Amino acid sequence: MTPDPTAPAVTLQASVPVASAERVRPNMRLLSLLALGHLVIDTNQGALPAILPFLKASLALSYTATGVIVLVANVTSSLIQPLFGYFADRTARRWLLPLSVFLSSLGLAFTGLAPSYAVVLALVVITGFGVAAYHPEGYRTATAVAGDRKATGVSVFSTGGNIGIALGPPLITALLTGPFGMAGSLGMLIPGVLAAALLTGALPMLSVPLPAQAKTAAAGGPRTMVGAMSLLIMVIAVRSWTQLGFTTYVPFYYLEVLHGDPRLVGTLLAIFLGAGVVGTLVAGPVADRVGVRRYVVSVFLLATPIAISFFFVSGPLAFVVLGGLGFVLVSTFTVSVVLGQAYMPRNPGMASGLIVGFAIGAGGLGVTMLGWVADHFGLTRALWVSALMPLLGFALAMFLPEPPRSR
Numbered sequence: 001m002t003p004d005p006t007a008p009a010v011t012l013q014a015s016v017p018v019a020s021a022e023r024v025r026p027n028m029r030l031l032s033l034l035a036l037g038h039l040v041i042d043t044n045q046g047a048l049p050a051i052l053p054f055l056k057a058s059l060a061l062s063y064t065a066t067g068v069i070v071l072v073a074n075v076t077s078s079l080i081q082p083l084f085g086y087f088a089d090r091t092a093r094r095w096l097l098p099l100s101v102f103l104s105s106l107g108l109a110f111t112g113l114a115p116s117y118a119v120v121l122a123l124v125v126i127t128g129f130g131v132a133a134y135h136p137e138g139y140r141t142a143t144a145v146a147g148d149r150k151a152t153g154v155s156v157f158s159t160g161g162n163i164g165i166a167l168g169p170p171l172i173t174a175l176l177t178g179p180f181g182m183a184g185s186l187g188m189l190i191p192g193v194l195a196a197a198l199l200t201g202a203l204p205m206l207s208v209p210l211p212a213q214a215k216t217a218a219a220g221g222p223r224t225m226v227g228a229m230s231l232l233i234m235v236i237a238v239r240s241w242t243q244l245g246f247t248t249y250v251p252f253y254y255l256e257v258l259h260g261d262p263r264l265v266g267t268l269l270a271i272f273l274g275a276g277v278v279g280t281l282v283a284g285p286v287a288d289r290v291g292v293r294r295y296v297v298s299v300f301l302l303a304t305p306i307a308i309s310f311f312f313v314s315g316p317l318a319f320v321v322l323g324g325l326g327f328v329l330v331s332t333f334t335v336s337v338v339l340g341q342a343y344m345p346r347n348p349g350m351a352s353g354l355i356v357g358f359a360i361g362a363g364g365l366g367v368t369m370l371g372w373v374a375d376h377f378g379l380t381r382a383l384w385v386s387a388l389m390p391l392l393g394f395a396l397a398m399f400l401p402e403p404p405r406s407r
Contacts, residue, residue, distance in 0.1 A: 274323070283335050
């Protein structure tokens, strides 16, 4: 083979055989186990918005106070994730995986029995710490064993979480609190204890050292793109305004503005978040083919027209539109993690914590502001703000650079 005289071409051609030599099959057993824990963790996260209307009624809370519950949940479950990611990049703490699953279930299970607003916030903090401890190590390990096609592999792990978020609302409203009252939330302990037991039994397998090529990739390669990562965090925070705004206040809109059936609140959220599960599975292969940056930019362009159309439909069509919005918005989740890890190739755990935790948690600040808007100007205007936020996300995403070694 005749070498190309230009340096960039030499580097590119040299990288191809190296990538082929280091390509490994995804460890589906480990990915499935991590996805199971992810499912239970995010089932607890997804269940919280569904019981907010009932907590609001039983404790006589304002919309602002309800928004503060979401804020506390996001601060504890998301904003501190970079700290856990920092430690995950230095040494494995696999014992946190079963412990975090149990803590998240414990906190949510007793929320329905909370006698006061302060106790609700304390239980939300317990759940949040469990969520925060699980994600960075889980994403770091999933990425390391995902093989050559990172977006596709990590989408398997992410799908577990997205299924959990979609299952949370109908599980707690239709199967638990619906038939048994608020005390039915105790049923959330069952999947938490079972998943924690399985993860505990599998700790020897989880403690096996990661493949050498995964460690090399994490230690070597280009340095952190600080500016790009900062911009990506802003982009994901903006996206979270829309997603969290809809998941938090659409149930109130459905009950108070559309006068819908309270028994369908969980179904409404399940459609929105369940469509995101499908979107996550589709996003991985598509992003691997067209590029993660291009996918993120394109999705933001689609989100606002779909979100706005929700206000002009009714009946079953409203469920369809909400599903379309969930498909588009949630599909960026996995791709954003992969893009963040490409911007921080030496610190994949920290990158996961910043994207999954800090960026999404920062969006929780927006939910609190939306609660203030709802209290003073009405639910509809608050949701309109959420619907228009992806336009800002699109404008910011246009300035995202291509990551190193992008395809």
